[in-house]
Amino acid sequence: MTFVDLLQYYGAAAGxxxxxxxxxxxGRRPTGWAFVLFVTSSIALIAWGFLGPDAKGIGWQNMVLLVINAIGVYRYLVRKAPPQ
Structure with a gap:
């Protein structure tokens, strides 16, 4: 198993x-940490997509998902909860 293969399986499992x-x-904190895990998954799948053969589509998709997941990290871990 190569490093590129490990990126694929880590990305899938983390997702x-x-x-x-x-x-x-x-709750907010566990959800925020799940978004951190999503970020690492996206990074792994971006690397896998562009380093591996015939997986560029997954790489591009995860570039967009990385932005979405970063917003989730901000909303759940950085920003204060809106008052109710």
């Missing part, structure tokens, strides 16, 4: 775990 945490709605 699944992060999605599970977000779906459980465990």
């Amino acid at each position: 699944v775990i992060a999605a599970a945490v977000v779906s459980l709605d465990l």
